[in-house]
Structures are given as C-alpha cells and as structure tokens.
Amino acid sequence: MLSWYTLTLVDYVVVGTVMILSMIGLNWVLRRLGVHRETATGYSLILPWILGFLIWNLGPFAASLYLSFTEYNILQPPTFVGFDNYVEMFTDDRNFWPVLRFTLLFAVINVPLGLVGALLTATLLNQNVRGLGAWRTIYYLPAVLPAAATALLWRLMFTSNGIINFFLGPLLDLINQPRPSWFSDRDLVLPSYIIMGLWGVFGANTVILLAGLKGIPRDLYDAATVDGAGALNKYLNVTIPMLSPTLFYVLITGMIASLQTFTVAFFIDTPGRSGTFMNVFIYQEAFEHSKMGYASALGWVMLLILLLFTLLVFKSSPAWVHYEGEKTN
C-alpha cells in the first residue's frame, strides 16, 4: 500500500531532477555552440514549457487527429476507417445532435447572461460603496466552492421540496403552477444548469469587471462632464468602451469554460440523456464504451466549435473592443 506513494514519489523526483539537469545541460550545450549568453539562458529557462508543449500538447494533439480516423478500443491497435467516425456522428448517432444542442444552448445563454449580470453588479459596487472589500469577498465565494460541492448543493436546493421552490412559492401560487422538479424534469434541466452556472460564475466575473472599472481614469469622466454628458451617456460612451477589453477577456474565458462543462454533471442525475454535456459524452464514449477513435472525432468537432466561437468573438472585437494604446484615427 505504501508502495503506491513511493512509486509516484520516485517518478516525481526523477522527472524533476531530469528537468532541472536538462535546463542546465541545454544552457551549457548552447553556450558551447557559441550561442549568445542571453539567448542560451532564455531557452533554458523556458525548456519545461517547450518539453511540455511537445509531449503533452502537440504530440497528443496530432495523435488524436489520427485516432479520429480510426477504430480503436485501446486493447487492439487502431484500424484506419477514414471519415467513418465523422459520418457516423452526423448521420447515425442519435445522441450527438441533442448533446451538441444542449452544450451550445447552455454556453450561449449562460455566458452573456452572466456577463450582463456581472457588469450590472460591478457597476453597482463601483458607486463608492462602503465596505467594498467585504462585499467583494462575499460575491467571489461561489467561485471558491469546489464544482463538486456546488453541484451537490444545487441538486439539493432544486428538489421539489427544496428552497428554490420555497422562494418561488408565492409566484407559483400566483400563476397556479405546481412546484417544478428542476433537474428531474427533462424540460427544466437546461434552465436549472443555467441558474446554477450563473450563481457559480457571476461573482468571479463581477470581481474582475470591478477591477476593470476601477482602472478607468477619472479625468475621462471629468472631460465628459465638461462636455455635458449625463450619467447614462457617460456609462455608454466612456465606461463600456474603456471596459471592453476586460469584457472581452471575460467573454472568451467564459465561453471556453462553459463549452467544456464536465465535473458538475457527474454529481447531478438528470432523466435519460437530457443533461449530457459534450465533454461528458466524449468521456463516456471513450472510457465507458471503449470507442477511443469515435471519441477523438467528437473531440475534434468540439475543438472546431471552440475555435469557431473564439474566432467569432475575435472577429467581432474591432467593432466593440477599444484598446487605449491604439491609434484611433
């Protein structure tokens, strides 16, 4: 039993030592080859990342592209099947489209909603509020809670006798509706995930946006006041443009994170496949059904979707993101 730990400790020390020695070695070799001192040291310092990139990113990246064109169950060597996996995914797999739809809808609703909510909250907190530090800490708390705990907690709160329904009680009575059962109701799985997701991220985004708001120079507002701009006008024409790089950052990171929702789904039971996110689907295909080739193909589709979203945001950014350092005319 103890050997489990010693095995990893030995691996750890060996790899760490080899890493440090190769950094020193690379520096020595480069210097011997007559490379400039600064260049040699620079490359040696970033060696851990270069090795990591080659071994843990580029290699697996290429391998997964290859695997996506094969049938592979890990026990037998992969057999090449051409585009079969992709064709199966788009035409034959009953689960693919619902899973994709669910994942995209979640991201597309959750991220903008969270961003607007966070922006309003940050604006509110930026009005010379007393005890700002304390509020900021409170609002950030959900981001600190482990995803597993968040999921279990919301599963509990969303039961039909849970506190969410209790707070909604008066409203439900008003429109004469029975208490919904949220995660157990096929049609309410998506809204439930969105509400949970909003609670999880909006505080963290608020804190980031608040820092952005604090960074806007006062004299811009003074100048706008001199020009006779009202509060709303100042907000739309000074605050939003000046904050746009931060909004951009939050939007991109939020999109990437939302599209890759994984952990929470393992702690929440939803009826059938109604709450399956893409990454969970890929995991199931790969490690529960041993369809490694098919799962790789799904992973590539996921990558393309991520790229598409990122590109969309980047391409649209000149229209709305304003960088202070840039020449504007």
Added chain:
Amino acid sequence: MATIEQTQPLATVVPDSERSRPFGAWLGRGLMYGLIVLGAAVVLIPFFWMLATSFKPEAQLFVYPPQWLPDPPRPANYREAWGALPFGRFLFNTVFMTVLAMVAELFTASIVAYGFARYRFPLRNTLFVVLLSTMMLPGILTLIPKFVMWRELDRIDTFTPMTVAAWFVWGPSFVFLLRQFFLTIPREIEEAAVLDGANTFQIYWQIMLPLVKPALLAIGVLSFQANWNNFEGPLIYLSTMEKFPMVLGLQFFSETLSQEAPKMHYMMAMATLMATPILVLFFLAQRYFIEGLTVGGVKG
C-alpha cells in the same frame, strides 16, 4: 470603433442630482445598498443551506416548507459519513497529489514566466503566443492520447499522471499572470545583482521570486484549488477506491447513495469538509488572490 471622441454632448445640462436633491440621492443610495445586500443574500443562502443541511437529522431533509435550522443539530452526520467510506485515506491522497503537483507547477510556471519576461531570444513572441493559444485547447481532446501514453508507461491506477506531469508547466495562464508581474519589476534590480556576481538561478530565486510574492500567492491558491478539486484526472486514471481523492470519493459516495435514498445530509457534510481548506485559504490570501486574479483580465 467605439471611442470616447464620439461622445455626443447632451443638449440639456443635467445638474448634479446628488447635491441638488438630497432626498433623491438618499433614496438612490438606499436602493443601491438594498440591491447589494440582495445579491449577497443570493450568494450566501446556498452556503448557509449547505451547512445547515449537513447538521440535519434525516427526517428534516425534505420537509416542506423547508426547515431552516437543524433541530437538534446533529454533528454525528460528519462522523457517520466519514466512516461510511475511507475518507481519511481520500483526504491523505488529496493532500499528497495536491502538494506534489503544486510545488512542481509553481516552480516551472514561475521559471518559464521569468524566461519569457526577461530574456530576449529568437521566436520568443511567437512561442509566447503558442503558449497562450494552448489555453484554448480543450483538455478532453488530448485526454485519450495521454491516457494511452500513461498506459504504455504502466502508470494507470497510480498517482503519477496527476502529479509528475506538473513538471511540464500545467497552467499557461499561470505563466501569463506571472510574466505580467515580472514585467512590472524594474530591470535595474537585476542589473545590480549581476554586477555583484549573482547567477541566473540566484537572481530568479533570491531576488525575483520574493518580489512577485503576491502573484505567487495568488497562483498558489489557484493551483491548490485546481489540484484539490481535480476530478477529471483521478476519474480517468484511478480505479482502486483506496487511491481516490476526496472529490472522487464524494462522487462514488453520491452514486452508491442514490441507489437507495439520497442521503443529502451526509453529502453536504462531506462537501463542506472538502470545501473548508479552500475557503480558509481564500480568506487568508484573498487580498493577493483577487489582485492576482484580476491582473490577467485588466492588463491583458
């Protein structure tokens, strides 16, 4: 492109309402604090609910209207849940993996960030862009080849994939954050050290690292959090229950429990225990943490 130059002056000049209308201003401030408190309540009530549920007797779990305070509080939930599975071992495994991964991660991320921030070498900017773009690579994509690699190395069902790989710079975002901090430090400090005969490692270790301590602390908290909560790695690589970390133990617990009735009081007790170290760490380091966290979004 939206710029401030486009600001259109309003025809009518609105007087500063805060001074000319004290009642309106007072009302506005009141409303504002009301909203802020409401927001805080939305954040805090779930936390309260988690804690309250963890102390409830089973009979009070799903009553309607909800029972706000456990009556009487039942600390035995913690002992019973802890004993239902080898949670002591889960805790040890979590600490073991977190410490190893964190040390390697902080060391390599900071030394790489230092290299990118301070040394000029061919392709530096290209490489840095490549580093940043790896942040967008979905982890699930490389998971299968990585799994095959660890299998070839005979390291499936060991702690090695979750710890040793951290020597290869896990978080590109950590490198990015630390580099931003290194860039703010004046070069004169290092130049003086060079004149005193210090070598690169001495400068990095004895001068630069202490100067970026706030950032290092922030990243330390983030790294602790990420490794403590790491679910995907253990889920895929570990199969022996005694090797599970807390989070996987919790999931196993939740799966076995939902076969019968969901014993949410036990789940909440263990979730609270799992969250406590992170919450404590966050409170201790929150000043640095929030500063370090926001620098990426604001200066980036």
